[in-house]
Amino acid sequence: MLKRRNLIFISFWLLLSLFNITARAQKASWIWYPGDYEVWLSNKVQNRRTERGTFLPPFWKLDSHYVLMNFHKDFELASPEDAHLYVEGQYNVSIDGRTLRGYPTILHIPAGKHKISLKVYNQAAVPAIFVQGTYLVSDTSWLLTYEDKEWIDATGKTSDVSATKYRNADSWDFTDPTVLPSTYHLPVEEHKAASIIKKSHSLFIDFGKETFGYIKLLGVTGNGNVHLYFGESPNEAMDTALCELSDKVTINQSGGDYTFIGSRAFRYVNIQYDDNIEINDVSMLYEYSPVTQRGSFKCSDNEINKIWDVAAYTLHLNTREFFIDGIKRDRWVWSGDAYQSYLMNYYLFFDSPTVTHTLQALRGKDPVTSHINTIMDYSFYWFLGISDYYQYTGDKMFIQQNYPSMKTMMDFCLGRRDADGLVQGLTGDWVFIDWADGLSKQGEVSFEQILLCRSLETMAQCALIAADHESAEKYGKIAADLKAKIFKYYWSNQKHALVHSRIDGKPTDNVTRYANMFSIFFNYLDEKQKQDVKKYVLLNNDVPKITTPYMRFYELESLCAMGEQSYVLKQIKDYWGGMLKLGATSFWEEYNPADTGANIYAMYGRPYGKSLCHAWGASPIYLLGKYYLGVKPTSPGYKNYMIEPNLGSLKWMQGTVPTPNGDIQIYVSTSQIKVNAQDGIGILRFKSSTIPKCKQANIIAKGDNIFELQVTKGTYFTVDYKAL
Structure with a gap:
């Protein structure tokens, strides 16, 4: 019996040793x-x-x-x-x-x-x-x-x-x-057409929604030419002379399939082919990034649900090897577009690698000889993207690894300041701000100073992470000095706002929305100034309106930051809902409700120049996650976070917000809040007209009908209350 026990022990020890050797093998x-x-x-x-x-x-x-x-x-x-x-x-x-x-x-x-x-x-x-x-x-x-x-x-x-x-x-x-690594490519899957209209030597294909990939001709026979005319709209695909994308190939085969080499964006494809060509059917190879959708949102308003779903699809289409601007054009990595994609990503995929890959691709190599994408504001968005990445992920290693590149980029930016320590467009610089008719880019634009100031604050924070204390102090001082100058030079008590620019050392009378709305969610304004900006700028129809989803993103964020969720919800329904009413299956580069007919597709002087699938059109994902579900990190990596739900005019909403180590699930109605948290330590803050009740946690009254309770990892609770 003893020998048998010894043999069992020895056998167990050998198996354990083998397991340990295998476990120690590195990946x-x-x-x-x-x-x-x-x-x-x-x-x-x-x-x-x-x-x-x-x-x-x-x-x-x-x-x-x-x-x-x-x-x-x-x-x-x-x-x-x-x-x-x-x-x-x-x-x-x-x-x-x-x-x-x-x-x-x-x-x-x-x-x-x-x-x-x-x-x-x-x-x-x-x-x-x-x-x-x-x-x-x-x-x-x-x-x-x-x-x-x-x-x-x-x-x-x-x-x-x-x-x-x-x-x-x-x-x-x-x-x-x-x-x-050089053979890396995104995966594909075959999709069938939603409908095909076949005529003599032509096929008109509708894939049912905006998509991206490679056209595949099935059962091809003959010798001759095949022409493909792509369209995000049926008008574009039918316009063989002016559609943005087209392909031509010479076929010589007696059967089988033919897949086109170039990837294209389209919903519709107009295929025309020579008399001696026969094509039995058409499909496509849909190319996609294999990211996992972790975020979700549903509510009592079906139109908002549709907007969220289409926004999620829009962002996924533009999430490729990197975050690109649009799938038809330009298919490039633009820093301003990518910055918004990062923020949406944190509430949909929380895919950190696509963020870091895009940031590194944009930065490129030293020496720095121009702004990122040649655009001044896009250099500053690059810094802001790093700041947000750290706040959402807590990834210090990325900051430390890329800090030397941050310093040389900031050295370039600081080296282009004028005698007043402000930036303005120099030779080779593109001051973009937004696509807007009549928008002045001359002189020292207040918007650019706001972005530089926040970029300097980012540098001070990252210098501390990289243990460069001397530089942290330097960047902090430059930022503080610049902020003081911004309000000295641009704030107008008469206009209750920051004016748009200074030219030859003198402030202009022009007021635009850009610097003012950024100053709200950057928290650069005191409470009176915020209320003034809301009244005299954001809710003032005399101030030129914004027509691009790009800047609507920030305009609506600034209003949400001031508690205007009911107003913003109506704006989302009017603006993004307006695109849906025109048949959009993904959101556009620009939308102007005043445009009618074929003009809704025109941009840049071209009848179909507008991108109908642009990443910056997906901003409702971010707004609904951060300002309606109300979830945001308050320390890096969601170690601490805040849940501050705001229904606006909704009756109920529910959703999931992803974090680095789990998800936060929320349900909110006018009478009940449910929270299920898998990461970090959070605070649920809400308003109630009655004393709320919760069996699973202690509620603390903060005064003025505001209540709080602590959320810990792995907890689930229900709060009964009455929404104000």
């Missing part, structure tokens, strides 16, 4: 120099744009990846092991200073302490490696240098370790060694 990934893959891939993505067979690349400077890279790792093995090696590019390998002959694919490494180095050259794609052993694996602990002869660590600090500049490796979720 490998393809690795490369930080930011290089984003730069390389964004170049590839942004140069896919064509219009009617014409190649249309971006009009700003495109950087390149470093073509020669040195990968290095110090490690120790308790026992010998064989590590498999995969490389993108030409390479050599050195272990403990001894260079191995040829191109080894298996590394035989004895027990003990070792140093491994790989030099990889690749002009066409990013130099990358994949190492898979039991203990030695390629991950972000590896160090890299492009041989610029100065050592730094992952936070950007200099070190005296060697005479070479090193940074920690970067990676995406590429864990298959046989799939090279």
Whole structure:
């Protein structure tokens, strides 16, 4: 019996030892120099744009990846092991200073302490490696240098370790060694057409809604030409002379299918083909980003539900390798457009990688020689995007890794100030602000000073995270000085608002919405100033109206921040609901209720120039999540957060808000609030005309009919109350 017990014990111990060995095996990934893959891939993505067979690349400077890279790792093995090696590019390998002959694919490494180095050259794609052993694996602990002869660590600090500049490796979720990073592409799935009208040698296809992908001809026979005319509207697809996108291909086959190479945005496709061509059917390969939709929203208003659903679809269509502006045009990575996508993303997907990939792609390489996308405000949005990313995710490592690039970008911006310490458009700068007729961009525009001020505050915060205390103090002081100048130079007591600009040192009389609404949710105004701006600017029809969803985003956010949810709900129904009434299946780049007929599709002097699927049109996702469900982080990464629901004029609403480590689920009616939280410590704050009751938590009266209770991870409770 004793021997049997011993055998069982020994067998159990051996199994446990085997489990521990397996458990200690590390997960490998393809690795490369930080930011290089984003730069390389964004170049590839942004140069896919064509219009009617014409190649249309971006009009700003495109950087390149470093073509020669040195990968290095110090490690120790308790026992010998064989590590498999995969490389993108030409390479050599050195272990403990001894260079191995040829191109080894298996590394035989004895027990003990070792140093491994790989030099990889690749002009066409990013130099990358994949190492898979039991203990030695390629991950972000590896160090890299492009041989610029100065050592730094992952936070950007200099070190005296060697005479070479090193940074920690970067990676995406590429864990298959046989799939090279340069071959990465988004997945596709086949979709059938909603309807096909077949005539003699032509097909008119409707896929039922706005979509994106590759047209697939089924059962193709013959020898001749096939012409495709794409349209986001039936008008566009039928206009063979002026539609924005078209393709032509010569077919020579006796059956089978044909898939077009170029991805396109469309709902409708007008296919015309030669007499000796036959096409049995048409489908498409829908291309998409495999992000998971975690956020949700439903309410008592069916039109609002439809708006939220279409907004979610719009954002998903424009969430690709990066956040792009629109799927028809431009299909580029614009910083201002992406900034709004980040915010919507936090309430729909909470997909951090797409945010960081986009931020790194936009930043590019040093030296900085122009504003991001050549646009002054877009450089500032880049800083704001980093600030929000940290607040929502709490990811200090990203801040530390990218802080050196933030400093050089801010050095460029500060170097373009005038004698008063303000920014204005210089040679090569595009001061964008918004698409609006008659909007002045001359002089020192107050809106640009507001964005610079918040960017400087971001730099002060990130400098502290990067332990650069001297710079934190410097940026904080510049921001404080600039804020004082903004109110000294631009605030008009007579107009109860910030004026639009200064020209030759003198403030103009013009009042616009831009600087005023940003100053509200940046919390730059005192309570009286906020009320003045609301009355004399935001609710004043004499101030030029905003017609783009881009700036409606901020206008409605500023009103929500002041408790005007009932008013904003009507605006959402009028504006986004107006697009739905015109048949929109995704939201547009611009919508003007005054436009009628075919003019609703026109922009930039072209009859179909307007994008009918633009990421910035999806802003109701953010507004409904942050200001109606009322969920927002109050410390980085939702360690602490606030739930402050506001029904506006809704009877009830429910939804899910994703966080880094779980979801917050909320139901709110005029008589009941339910909360189920999976992350962090929160405060539920609400107003009630009666004393509320909750069996699962203590309610604290804060005065003025305001009540609070604490929300902790894993708690579920119901509050009975009466909404004011």
